[in-house]
Amino acid sequence: MTAIAAGTEPVTANASRGSRARLLRDRWAMCGALITCLFIAMAVFAPQLSALSHNNPYTYHLGALSGSGLPHGSLGGVSSAHWLGVEPSTGRDLFAIVVYGARTSLLVGFGATALATVVGTALGILAGYRGGLLDALLSRFTDLVIAFPQLIFMIALGAVVPTSFPRQIFMIAVIGVFGWPSLARVVRGQTLALRNRAFVVAAEATGASPAHILRTAILPNLTSTITVLATMAVPGAIGTEAALSFLGIGVPPPTPSWGREISQAISWVSVDPWYLAPPALALFIVTLALNAFGDGLRDALDPRGSGR
């Protein structure tokens, strides 16, 4: 599904004054933006938020559990001390785990997308503008990266990389490196189309340097495409991080991670479904919010075709 991680729907119009107004009017998109901002705030202020209930995501509270590891009380141990309940087998506070888990997901999600965007844009523009052999080589290189079985490589690389190397950086690198081809392809297509437009040809004829043309003629016209592609790639990157954590190769314990919590919670779902709810819902809501916002952004920037 990564081939179309970002929408391949081309965005041909530029950002204009009208698009900002359109975006603001789009209720879904604005909701999405608001929720995303809330989650970002949650991640940034995680220590403060969990301190409100005098908790952290690491301390065990064996007293909150029964002998078989199940939380006391209803709703998975929800109480004034533990707002979202506790984790079975350890008694750790779920609210703290969720807010700290946001850090991992959002950091890796945004970081990997940033990396993929920078690399993808650079290579896409190069291929599209230069054409010829360079284009052919870069296209083959793109094919190469797409042909790699991503998940397998990530698992294997995860086993090779030493534990001293910060895991979040590793995940940003690995998800970003496998994420740039789809962006590069679209950017290349757009660049190719732009290159043949009259004003670019004219600029070249007057002897402007390629760097100048790229900066003034091509890049500005790509901004909206790139923005949309990047925005739409973030939820995918967050999802990939969660999937990797689910498979056991994400950040190691005790660093909280939504994906790992979900994989643990699945086996408890028949006896303690409230364990699954917070991390699963958190992941789902932030992904949904980002998708809604991305949709709205794309619609706002391209009123002609795909808008609502």
Next chain:
Amino acid sequence: MKLARFLTLRFVGMIAVLLVVSFATFVVFYILPADPARMECGHLCTAGQLRQVRAFMGLDKSVWRQYLDFIVGIFDGRTFGSGKGAVVCAAPCLGYSFQQSRSVTTLIAQTFPVTLSIAVGAAILWLISGVVAGMVSALKRGRPIDRALMTTSIVGISAPSYLVGLLGILVFGFKLKLLPTGEYVPLLQSPLQWAYHLILPWCTLAFISAAIYARLTRSQMLEALGEDYIRSARARGLRERRVIGRHALHNVMIPVITVFGLDVGTLLGGAVITEKVFSMYGLGALLINAVQTTDLSVISGVTLIAAIFVVLANFVVDLTYRLLDPRV
């Protein structure tokens, strides 16, 4: 002439890509901390025995040499040791798994039908439902059905596949007891059971992919419907159905097919998470198992096969694109 040149260039390119992917896989697993020879040597292994086993498996050679042996083996088969204690891997030998005492080709042949079953069924399901939903959405733009479909699809792409699958098993398998909770039944053994056991995996995969395709189809459709030639077709008095069917659809399907080809190609290499969640032993599960046990031969062999599928799919799509749209 141009076509012949295109084909030759692409073919050479494909081979190059496959060589690089397979070599990169080799190198990565070569530097993994786990030692396949130690595993094969077994419990209470002495240094001398380990040396013997390593030599037998060909792991004492350089990574270049091992890679060369692997490539040659694909065409010529491979033999480890000699005499009755020898291990023979018939051509095409994609490697030999000492842990499972079987050639990788045999393992792939046994597991590929599972992956194929999952991929083909899900692909047909999501293509049809996604495209139809997208078209309906585009034609009824702004109306409730459009909103409903698009909301569902945005929910679909936001949900993690493993969660959807696991909840599906819980609800339909355990609580409602309507569907089986996993396992694969071969088609030849019982077509009905085969399909019955695949319903949940198909629906899980299809739900998420259909959402993506619905959105894609819708936006392509809307864009196409706004084109000049459509307007002129309408102005000429052509029936709406003809307008859509012949003209708009044609242009919509090109990007959809492009993406579809690549998705199916990738899926044929193993739907890792789906196979894991539904306990179906396809290429993806074979691969994950091999990574866990550092069975380098299986990993290299399956990676190569998966890469072949992706590269082929890419090629078919590009060829189709070229044939259908000579402007490119």
Next chain:
Amino acid sequence: MQRSFRLSGHRRRASAGALSASAIVALALGLSACGSSTSQSASGAGSSSQKGGTLTIYDSDSTFAADPAKSWSLAITSMGLLDRRLTTWKVSSNGVTKVVPDLATTTGTPSDDGQVWTYHLKSGIYFSNGKPITSQDVKYGIERTYAPALSGGLNYQKGLIAGTNGYNGPFNGKQLSSIQTPDAKTIVFHLTKPYGDWPWVVSTTSMAPVPDGDAPAATFGNHPVTSGPYAVQSYTTGRSLVLVRNKYWRQSSDPNRSAGPSRIDFVLNEDPTVEAQTLIADGTAASDAFGADFVPPAQLAQIENNPSVKARLVTSSASPLEYLAVNLRSTKLHSSKLRDALEYAINRKSVVVASGGTIAATPATTLITPGIAGRVDYNLYPASNTGNLTKAKQLLDQAGIHNLTLTLATENDPVSLAISEAVQQSYKAVGINVVLKPLSTDAWTSLVTGNSASGYDLALTSWQPDFPSAMDNIEPLFDSSMIGNGNFNVSRLDDPAVDKLISKAQGTINPTAANALWAQADRAIVATGAVVPLVYNRNSFLRGSNVQNFYIGEFPAYPVYTAVSLAQ
């Protein structure tokens, strides 16, 4: 991925839900280190087993090694159904597990010095292809385990049989002169040293007889010729293994196996959580089945309040030991006070909870596990179950250790991770920062059993002996010859006094005297600080309602597959 078929020695757990799961009997010697004793399942051993029906076994393993040379199975689990060996185990639900004759007439006659062992084969024993089993077949079966292509099994015999240096199998016509077969019914073993536990070694799965033949040896496992009550009908990787009756097997020559079901279907590649829930639900298919995997903690909690399901749960006695191997070669762990502090600070209660609660584990302070003859209970570092933090901090201050960071290598299945986190928490309370290094089972094994001592300071390990002798609790784990090369002296303990004690105990043929020496060794090793015993694990298994004679003896902590039958 758990490997039920590779059960012995280092005990691996299921990885539920991810690239990624454990009960008991009254103890014969009245050792009560383990608290409660749960009652046995209603269908204990001893009820006459009925014949017929298809038994299903759910297993999370995706592959099955049918070649005895490559198998790690226990004598009474899957390979016990397929193969017989000179001796086997008699596991009863009440009493010590004994080694008893299987293909042989006795458990072996040692020479005076214990270095030469003689066996005579019974009559009326046949392979599944109708050929009679001879001593030459037993010899061939053992010789072929030396071939590089077939090395992967339990290899106790390899270091013990004389004259095998550099031997690589019988395929070039080279036979072992240290295994003599004067006639078709007699076999004599010449060992490298006196060895009291040879009858146990001979019961391990790689010692099964194999008929010689023309086919390449490595393909034997695809269509194995078996000596036990069952033969392989079909095997599909990742899906199923089907066993049917071996029509040449005679119950009269084999009182140790009940061979109840006519057919046994292994369903492979099962997810342990789904497996447990299927058995809990006890539908039509599941009622004739049992699970080969430990019941995960979540399902144990589910069963806790469900008496009808609880009656179908069997829990082993506390036996496999879960422990922290302290890497003595690490530069950070040279201070003996630090090592003592690690012993005092550990919070065993949280480890018990992480393991799945009291039904799954009890606190451990010795190396020799409960149920092994000769075990002496002691605690060298007196502390409550939650640890003695004051004493630990005192020791750390005395050693002048502050801001210490240690790396803990662990396997990445959920239970190991949970236990590692509990250890992490324990040591955090005394100011030691533990960094986890989760690895796949094979990467982990390569790291801790490899030849380099770097990369870990602590390692979370578990160990079940391959046979119930105190020797197997100690020698493979703490003898200096077991460092590196894939062997399990993960602490890399190299102590001449300990080595001497081990070798003395091994060579002592009299069991009581040997046991006393082993108990001494146990204490001596824990005193070096090479190991922090954590808990004894109890494994729990679930059966369907039609399954009978499903029980776990004192050893091993697994159900006796060879006794299981179905209600007719």
